[in-house]
Structure formats: structure tokens, C-alpha cells
Amino acid sequence: MRRALTALVLLAAVGGGVAWWLTAPDPIPESELAGLTGDATRGQAVFAAAGCASCHLAPEDESAGPPVLAGGQRFVTQFGTFVAPNISPSPQGVGNWTDAQLINAIARGVSPEGQHYYPAFPWTAYNKADLQDLADLVAHLRTLPPSEAESLPHEVPFPFNIRRSLGGWKLLFENRDFVLQADLTPEQERGRYLVEALGHCGECHTPRNPLGGLRTDAWLSGAPDPAGDGQNPNITPAGLQWSEGEIVAMLQSGFTPEFDVVGGEMAEVVRNTSQLSDADRQAIAAYLKAVPPIESPAPEPGTGDSTAEE
Structure with missing residues (x-):
């Protein structure tokens, strides 16, 4: 019995380690991002095609001029309510992020802290985007007005609030091919x-x-x-x-x-x-x-x- 219990513990430990490894974030290799320089003018067209303002403008914001991507819009789903974050170039937004961190967030659904983003953010589509286009998009984002609004947390119940489980979701459903x-x-x-x-x-x-x-x-x-x-x-x-x-x-x-x-x-x-x-x-x-x-x-x-x- 003791040997059987020991074997079960070892098997569970090995299985947990494999699961942890399989669900780890998968950022873009640094070698693929090296030398990329964004062009803000080209990035404006990418910004429009990607529809960033549609989700990241503050609710009811209909002001003219360059968009202020303060976030705050709420998206209700069967898995919980997701709240668009501030992605303006401010400390409260993404102003302190590197270009590589932004590109990895957009294309791989990975935060600067190494956590998975929910697929309510459509990195599941942006993962097919050309890296130069994403570098141009990041350059354009940095030209937009900053906002000091704090990003609000998502309202997602257990077990969907376990971020690591999104690594398993990616294994099952992420598709990087057209x-x-x-x-x-x-x-x-x-x-x-x-x-x-x-x-x-x-x-x-x-x-x-x-x-x-x-x-x-x-x-x-x-x-x-x-x-x-x-x-x-x-x-x-x-x-x-x-x-x-x-x-x-x-x-x-x-x-x-x-x-x-x-x-x-x-x-x-x-x-x-x-x-x-x-x-x-x-x-x-x-x-x-x-x-x-x-x-x-x-x-x-x-x-x-x-x-x-x-």
C-alpha cells in the first residue's frame, strides 16, 4: 500500500509538472523581434483595420480628435464580464511597456508579467498578423493621448479566473494558420x-x-x-x-x-x-x-x- 501511494504521489507530481510546462506562455522569440522598427504613420492604417478604438475607448466617449484609449467598456459573456483595459501611452496604461511586451500581448496573449490573457482580447486573430504591422501599430499607439484611468479588473468567476488554465485552452483552440x-x-x-x-x-x-x-x-x-x-x-x-x-x-x-x-x-x-x-x-x-x-x-x-x- 505504501509503495502504491508513493507511486501515485510521484505520478501526480510528474503529471502536474508536465501540465505546468504545457500551459506555460509561449512568447515570440526575441530573435524574431530584433531589428523591428515601427512606423507610426503606417501604424495608423493598422490601428483602423484592427479596430482597437472600438473596444478601448471609454464608454460613451464620442469626442473628436485622436482617440483616448482609456478602457472601461464591459463585455458580458457566459464566462463572466470582461472589462477593456487602459492601453493609452501612460503609466496607468501601456506607456511603460516595451515594444516587445506590447507585441507579445497582441499576438500571443501574454502579459508583461508572463500571464495569459483571456481570448476576449482577440489575440487569437492577431496571432496571424505580420510582425512589422504590429510594430507599426505599437508606434502609432505611442502617439495617442495618454489617460490616467486605472484599468478595472475582470469579473470572472471560478474556475475561469485561473489564468494558467488558459494555457490549456490555447493548446486546444488557438490556431495560428489561416x-x-x-x-x-x-x-x-x-x-x-x-x-x-x-x-x-x-x-x-x-x-x-x-x-x-x-x-x-x-x-x-x-x-x-x-x-x-x-x-x-x-x-x-x-x-x-x-x-x-x-x-x-x-x-x-x-x-x-x-x-x-x-x-x-x-x-x-x-x-x-x-x-x-x-x-x-x-x-x-x-x-x-x-x-x-x-x-x-x-x-x-x-x-x-x-x-x-x-
């Missing part, structure tokens, strides 16, 4: 980069499994809003039957072919896509028409059951 692997034109490839990486469109328009992983088999086919406020629409050709020109026009003006105006979170998206070049909006449209048509799937148990249209 979803659409078809033979694409250069324009469609640019659109894929804007949609799947910088624009992180799949985060809202793709259904999730009960643990919050994206169901890439139903890519962009629509998903319940995490807060339970209706349904984010299907934007594959099975659901979005607009022409490329109509998609481009909506991304620039917010007007749909039905002479309606997009609202809610999509209005925030249009504020960003309207700042892109004509070529980039056209590339997004070309990609969306190249995505395989998928009928909107029924929600999986535990992922929400709202079916109201956006």
Missing part, C-alpha cells in the same frame, strides 16, 4: 489577412463550442451575440448575398443595398473600415465572396440560443 486555405488571388489573400487577422471578423461571426473555441467548420456562418443580444449574421455567401460592390459600399458608408444603415457593433466596424483604402475594402469583399457558403448552424448547448437578427 482558416481559408484555398488557392486565392493576391487580392483575396489580402482580404483574408484583413478579415482573419487584423479585422478579427471571425470572433463575432463564427459560432463557438461550449468552451469558447471557434468552430472553424462553420467559419463566418453567424453566431449568437455573447451578451445574448440577438444574432451576429452569417457573412458567407449563403447568408450575405450582396455583390462585391455592395459590400465595398457598406464598408465605406454603412449603407446597405436595402437602403438601411448598419447599427450596433457593426457601426463601430464601419467607422474603422471607412478609414481603409479602396483597395483594402475591395480585398475584404473579394475574400468574403471566396469563402465557402455555409448555412447558419444551430447553437451548440451552452453557447446561447438567441436567434433574433442583428
